[in-house]
Amino acid sequence: MTNFILYDDAAIRPHLLPFTFTRPVSDVRCGIMTLTEKWVHYLGKTPSFLTEPYLQYKFPLITTHDNTFLNGAVCATVAIANAVEKLQVGQVLVGSNGITIAYRSPFEVVQPQTELSVIPFPEPITVIQHVWDIFVENGAQINADFAAITHQRTSQPLNDPHTHCYAPERIFIEEGAKVRAAILNAENGPIYIGKNATICEGSVVMGPFSLGESATVNWGAKMRMNTTIGPHCKVGGEISNSVLFSYSNKGHDGFLGNSVLGEWCNLGANCNNSNLKNDYTNVKLYSYATHTLEDTGRLFCGLFMGDYTKAGISTMFNTGTVVGVNANVFGAGFQSKHIPSFSWGGAAEGTTEYRLEKAIQVAYETVSRRNVRFGEIEQDILRSIFEQTRPRL
Incomplete structure (x- = not known):
């Protein structure tokens, strides 16, 4: 029997930051379930994860002599699961959009579509790529x-x-x-x-x-x-066309639209975001993959907030704002369109670097209040993100 492994597509993962700073691609939530939960539901088996080394301790990898590697960005369906279960060793299942859905191999393959036998999957597939x-x-x-x-x-x-x-x-x-x-x-x-x-x-x-x-x-x-x-x-308050992953709070009045919040986020009373530009042009969004503002091709696009980030009362987020992991955002006026991880402050007051140990302590208190464990593994993940995202002088 084959062993299932959900892997992070290297071409997709950077485009899903800041959410993939703290989780594998497949632990993104879209719909009722996370992408992991969709695969589990349709395959009837629990996979392990092939992700970034600093995340691997929390999301372990289990390998055998016969593995089926599943693209964590793909939204599984009955048809996809059936096709995956029919794969033979040395075969790769490829969607009509050219995306690798899964491949079966004793080991990880860097270029599965060129190294393995291609099995086309003719039906449309949904892939979370941005x-x-x-x-x-x-x-x-x-x-x-x-x-x-x-x-x-x-x-x-x-x-x-x-x-x-x-x-x-x-x-x-x-x-x-x-x-x-x-x-x-x-x-x-x-x-x-x-x-x-x-x-x-x-x-x-x-x-x-x-x-x-x-x-x-x-x-x-x-x-x-x-x-x-x-x-x-x-x-x-009012929430429209948005996704909150888990354990996040937007408990008061205020508008959140066309937005995504990770885990353990908190929006203070009367926080609002813009999701449509006054000139009705496409929204541009900060990309961690290119470190530039990229055209989303969308008129409606709101706030994207990484895990453990908090916003003070009456904070206003501009159209297409990206906030990193464990930031503390507050102050008057519209905030910057990109607020890096471990930032403290706001556009009007200016931002400084959130002291790492203080940030970890606040995250610990946030999680502990819900009787959820926040141990050394979670702390080490935040330390790793801090070093990855800290500006180099």
């Missing part, structure tokens, strides 16, 4: 994940007499979830409410929408289409 793909593909992935997760299952009943549902057959509620005096509209796409999640009084939720396990939508919130709130997140 940070904006996360929210662009999110609605379609919510639909796909919803169908996969709820197949031949029955939703828990919604017994609250003060909640009104449109298209209730497209609403799925897991065990322990609570909905109180809300409006759920699934006419344009499904609504998934995870185990022990809560939607509080006065909230309006439009599908496609996903609320992860033990996550909370606060009172009077407005959750617009194509939005994913990951496990253990707490959100309020």
Whole structure:
């Protein structure tokens, strides 16, 4: 039996920073599940990871004499999983867009399409190749994940007499979830409410929408289409076409649109972001791959925030802003379009380098408050990111 390994495509990983500073490519969330969870669901097996050396301790690699290497940026489907399981040793499965989907080999292959026998996969595939793909593909992935997760299952009943549902057959509620005096509209796409999640009084939720396990939508919130709130997140205000990975908070009023937040982020009260330029031209976004502003080809593009980053009350983020890992952002006026990792301050006040040990201590306190372990491995990952991203004098 073959051994499955999710690998980071070297041509894609830099374009998914800052999120891939702290995780393999496949641990990006798009839809209800992460890309890893999609592969696990369709293959029925748990893979290991081939990622950056400093991440390998947290995401271990297991190899055997017979391995199938899976591209971590590919959104798995039933058809893809079936094709992968038919691969023979020495074969590579290639999508119609030229992307390697998977290959089977005793060892890692640098150029699988030139070194192995190519098996074409004719159906369209979804690949998360840029940070904006996360929210662009999110609605379609919510639909796909919803169908996969709820197949031949029955939703828990919604017994609250003060909640009104449109298209209730497209609403799925897991065990322990609570909905109180809300409006759920699934006419344009499904609504998934995870185990022990809560939607509080006065909230309006439009599908496609996903609320992860033990996550909370606060009172009077407005959750617009194509939005994913990951496990253990707490959100309020207005959120549109955005993805929060897990354990992140945007609990107060304010707008977040066409945006992606990693894990352990916090937006203070009245934080807002712009997602559309006044002149209606394409948004340009800072790229870690080229260290330049690149045209996204999109009119709507908002905020991209790496893990452990926090923003003070009333912080304003400009259209197409990228914030790195473990930054502390605050102050008047619109912030810079790129805020490096371990920055402290804001555009008006100026920024300084966040003291490493202080940053790690704050991250430890943030995680510990949720009774989650933050050990030496997590601390070493932050130290490595600090050294990678620190300006060279």
